[in-house]
Structure formats: C-alpha cells, structure tokens
Amino acid sequence: MSGNQMVPAIPASLDEWRQCVADLMQRQARNIGDREQLAQQRRGLDLSAARGDPRAQRKVAQYSTQDAVLADEARNIEAALERGHREIAAAEATAAAVARATARDRYRRHLDDRLALVAGIEDALRQIVPQLSALEAATRDIEASHQALGGARATLPPLAAEAVGGRLAEFMAGIGFSHFLPIARPEIRPAIASWVEAEALAQRNYQLGD
Structure with a gap:
C-alpha cells in the first residue's frame, strides 16, 4: 500500500453504512468473478501440469497464489459485510425507536392539546x-x-x-x-x-x- 493512499474512514451514519455495504457487495461480486476466471484458467492447465510441463506448473502455481490472495480478500469482505449488516440493523433499530418515541411524544401532545381545548370550552360554557x-x-x-x-x-x-x-x-x-x-x-x-x-x-x- 502506498504511503499516500488514504485509509477509508469507518462509516459514521446509517447512510454511510448502507453505501459501505453496497460497495463491499460490488467488490464481493468482482472477487467471485475473478476467482471463477482463475479456476477456469487453471482447469485448462491441470493435465499439463500434472504431466510435468514446467510452464504449466508455473502458471498453476501463479494461479494458486492469486487465488489465495483473492480467497483472503473474500474472507475480509465477508467479515466486513457481516459487520456492515449488524451496524445497519442496529442503526435502523435505533432510528425506528427514535421515530416511535417522536410519534408517541407528538401523540401525547395531541391528547394534551385536546384536553386544553375541552378545558377552554368548559370554562366558556360555565361563563355562559x-x-x-x-x-x-x-x-x-x-x-x-x-x-x-x-x-x-x-x-x-x-x-x-x-x-x-x-x-x-x-x-x-x-x-x-x-x-x-x-x-x-x-x-x-x-x-x-x-x-x-x-x-x-x-x-x-x-x-x-x-
């Protein structure tokens, strides 16, 4: 990694976590595609490598190294996605709780306002x-x-x-x-x-x- 390359900041909001998960899913899809392509390329050389073809053996070893790197990346992506989904679920639960609390407060205000109206009407009628x-x-x-x-x-x-x-x-x-x-x-x-x-x-x- 270059010393000038910036490390992405950890998401701090629900929208940022959703964008992070979307990006990770794109990377996961590319990773799967790359590994499938390597597997196809390797299958075409398995017989020659097994029969002792040095060039085929070098290619197979190269593909194995690349696949190991991609497999490690896949594990990292999967772990990151699991965390992302947990963070999104927690943030959504928090947002839902806040929205419900806000709705309950608004509901209680409506009840209080209605009670105040009734009190005003009662006073007016008593004055009549x-x-x-x-x-x-x-x-x-x-x-x-x-x-x-x-x-x-x-x-x-x-x-x-x-x-x-x-x-x-x-x-x-x-x-x-x-x-x-x-x-x-x-x-x-x-x-x-x-x-x-x-x-x-x-x-x-x-x-x-x-």
Whole structure:
C-alpha cells in the first residue's frame, strides 16, 4: 500500500453504512468473478501440469497464489459485510425507536392539546350559565314593566325562558353544535344565523304605542 493512499474512514451514519455495504457487495461480486476466471484458467492447465510441463506448473502455481490472495480478500469482505449488516440493523433499530418515541411524544401532545381545548370550552360554557340566568332575570323585569305600562300579555311571551331556549337551540344547531350535541331544529325554515337578530325580532312584541 502506498504511503499516500488514504485509509477509508469507518462509516459514521446509517447512510454511510448502507453505501459501505453496497460497495463491499460490488467488490464481493468482482472477487467471485475473478476467482471463477482463475479456476477456469487453471482447469485448462491441470493435465499439463500434472504431466510435468514446467510452464504449466508455473502458471498453476501463479494461479494458486492469486487465488489465495483473492480467497483472503473474500474472507475480509465477508467479515466486513457481516459487520456492515449488524451496524445497519442496529442503526435502523435505533432510528425506528427514535421515530416511535417522536410519534408517541407528538401523540401525547395531541391528547394534551385536546384536553386544553375541552378545558377552554368548559370554562366558556360555565361563563355562559350566569349570563343566561341574568337573561332570565331581565326577562322577568321586562315582562313586569311591559304589563305595568299597559302592554298586552302574549300566551307564550316571546322573551320567556322556553322561547329563548328554543331560539338559542336553533341558533346553536345552525352554527354547528348539532354536530356534537343532539340539538334539534325545525327543518321547514332556515337556521337562525344571528341570535341577536332573533332577539330583536322577538322584542317587537314588546313595543309600546305612544
């Protein structure tokens, strides 16, 4: 070996090990081809060498030396391939473990994110309940003032809890709550697009004449 010839570095990554094994397999294929060619050449001289032909004997000895070198190379290649396959298997196992751990972490984050969403929705719903109670109290005040000012009382007051609940359910169904909750709404009319507009329309029943 020349003093200037660089010794190949040992592979340090999965891709490098795969390339190393591919190169070794090419060398192994060349080695097998060279040995088969030597065997053919030697078979053509076996008879002459056995009968004492000095030239044939020298060639056979030369081929034997070359075959011994190739056989030693074949053993080295085979050992290197075994190591390469072990390194690749270990690296692939490590990569698979890392990928699984990453996927599990991402999965846990998804669960945590969902739990945070549920917590946010829960807080929002809890904040709505007092507002609905305040809405009911406002309805009682309006009903009392409406009657005191001479307004005619409807059979089912449009601002009563039952009517308000019906409009709220229709509005919630219209904006997508029915996908998650068993909220029914009449199909004979479009969904309520704005609860504010529905409330304003209901309040027309409470207008007082001058």
